[in-house]
Amino acid sequence: MTERRLFLPEQPAAAAAASCLDLAQALAAELLVLVDEGHSLDGALLARADRLEALGPHLRAVCRDVCFGVLRHRGRLRAMLRPLLQKSAPQPLMLALLSVAAYQLLHTRTAAHAVVDHAVRAAVTMTHPAVGGFVNAVLRNLQRRRAELETGADATPEGRHSHPEWWIRRLRRDHPRHWKAILAAAQGHPPLTLRVNRRRCTVADYLERLQQAGLQGRALEGDAIVVEPPCAVERLPGFAEGLVSVQDASAQLAATLLAARDGERVLDACAAPGGKTAHLLELADLDLTALDHDPRRLGRVTDNLRRLGLQAELRCANAADLAAWWDGRPFDRILLDAPCTGSGITRRHPDIRWLRQPGDPARLGQTQLQLAAALWKTLKPGGTLLFATCSLFSEEGPSVVQAFLAAHPDARLRLPEGPSFQEGWVLPDALHDGFFYALFERH
Numbered sequence: 039m040t041e042r043r044l045f046l047p048e049q050p051a052a053a054a055a056a057s058c059l060d061l062a063q064a065l066a067a068e069l070l071v072l073v074d075e076g077h078s079l080d081g082a083l084l085a086r087a088d089r090l091e092a093l094g095p096h097l098r099a100v101c102r103d104v105c106f107g108v109l110r111h112r113g114r115l116r117a118m119l120r121p122l123l124q125k126s127a128p129q130p131l132m133l134a135l136l137s138v139a140a141y142q143l144l145h146t147r148t149a150a151h152a153v154v155d156h157a158v159r160a161a162v163t164m165t166h167p168a169v170g171g172f173v174n175a176v177l178r179n180l181q182r183r184r185a186e187l188e189t190g191a192d193a194t195p196e197g198r199h200s201h202p203e204w205w206i207r208r209l210r211r212d213h214p215r216h217w218k219a220i221l222a223a224a225q226g227h228p229p230l231t232l233r234v235n236r237r238r239c240t241v242a243d244y245l246e247r248l249q250q251a252g253l254q255g256r257a258l259e260g261d262a263i264v265v266e267p268p269c270a271v272e273r274l275p276g277f278a279e280g281l282v283s284v285q286d287a288s289a290q291l292a293a294t295l296l297a298a299r300d301g302e303r304v305l306d307a308c309a310a311p312g313g314k315t316a317h318l319l320e321l322a323d324l325d326l327t328a329l330d331h332d333p334r335r336l337g338r339v340t341d342n343l344r345r346l347g348l349q350a351e352l353r354c355a356n357a358a359d360l361a362a363w364w365d366g367r368p369f370d371r372i373l374l375d376a377p378c379t380g381s382g383i384t385r386r387h388p389d390i391r392w393l394r395q396p397g398d399p400a401r402l403g404q405t406q407l408q409l410a411a412a413l414w415k416t417l418k419p420g421g422t423l424l425f426a427t428c429s430l431f432s433e434e435g436p437s438v439v440q441a442f443l444a445a446h447p448d449a450r451l452r453l454p455e456g457p458s459f460q461e462g463w464v465l466p467d468a469l470h471d472g473f474f475y476a477l478f479e480r481h
């Protein structure tokens with residue numbers, strides 16, 4: 039990633055942080071341009087980690103919040119800015135900076151005059167003194183004409199829902215009764231959900247520990263607790279000692295559905311960073327192989343298991359290439375938490391919706407099918423394979439199931455039942471990410 043021109047002095051003193059808002063705005067704009075160019079937001083944040091660090095804690099938090107917020111509302115922000123930019127065609131960095139300021143004006147409590155004044159300063163520093171008046175005029179007009187611009191944004195699906203139009207069309211096709219609720223859920227802030235490590239404490243005990251630490255927790259289904267309001271992970275009591283892990287409640291359903299029992303041989307075929315691996319091992323004493331083809335991500339499985347005091351055999355290989363990793367001993371149960379578009383978790387990763395392309399769901403569905411077909415050969419007769427994706431597109435759910443069943447007469451489908459599931463889908467709401475689950479039993 040190439041560096042852009044951006045003046046950034048040494049770490050500003052905390053007291054001066056508010057007067058340096060332009061630094062956070064400028065860096066956020068730069069990060070957003072990297073996402074426009076095809077980088078993930080996580081990747082962009084990592085690439086600019088030193089610059090973020092230099093902002094200090096307050097401005098760093100502002101910068102991160104702004105990046106997530108702009109991406110979550112990008113469709114609408116751009117639709118509202120468009121009529122104000124008809125006579126000019128701003129460069130990507132300028133458009134990103136205007137989106138940053140527009141987000142702050144429309145969605146945060148930062149004083150409007152501070153947002154505008156600092157955005158002007160950031161624009162001048164990043165580009166040219168002559169642009170100050172332009173930025174000031176656009177942002178003042180945005181405030182003045184807000185109601186009219188909101189109405190205009192509502193006229194297009196992208197402006198109304200802040201997702202690409204193709205994405206909205208697919209959700210409408212696949213979830214005719216729920217697509218609006220799905221889109222609305224993606225616009226909220228994600229909950230902080232914990233999984234209690236049953237080997238070390240109970241849900242009731244941990245709720246008490248949260249209270250002692252001055253935090254509010256609420257039990258959800260199974261081992262899940264939601265912390266409201268969310269806090270930094272470092273504030274969670276006993277986190278370093280492995281009492282809890284951060285994991286969405288929908289993701290926690292995987293280990294329960296696979297229902298592995300003591301002594302069984304289990305494969306977690308796409309394991310990194312190891313959230314579900316760890317949950318499986320917290321629930322039973324297993325002979326578990328955790329496989330992933332990404333060595334860097336596999337390192338995070340090691341870290342997670344160490345923190346939680348759990349053990350598995352780790353293998354770095356392409357799961358579909360059996361010759362590269364399988365010793366020929368069949369598994370009782372297999373979890374295939376397959377690579378997917380992540381359309382069910384776009385609230386946590388709002389960059390996803392802008393980075394994915396219309397052909398991605400079908401392409402990834404093919405990959406998922408190939409992985410399932412290869413892994414099926416390693417499953418014992420009588421064994422169970424759980425297919426999971428955090429996607430809401432049918433190409434990565436029911437279509438894979440149909441194609442798999444057609445090619446595997448020895449497979450029997452069991453869609454999960456219960457209040458959380460609708461034909462295998464877990465639809466997102468305030469407390470759940472979107473997922474798809476299907477169980478295949480081999481006879």
Ligand SMILES: C[S@@+](CC[C@H](N)C(=O)[O-])C[C@H]1O[C@@H](n2cnc3c(N)ncnc32)[C@H](O)[C@@H]1O
Nearest residue numbers: 308309310311312313314330331332356357375
């Ligand atoms: C959805 S993530 C898994 C999340 C993980 N199960 C958890 O709960 O923490 C998918 C993972 O599949 C891995 N992956 C993708 N293609 C693979 C392949 N052909 N073989 C092995 N791992 C693969 C990716 O590196 C990624 O870590």
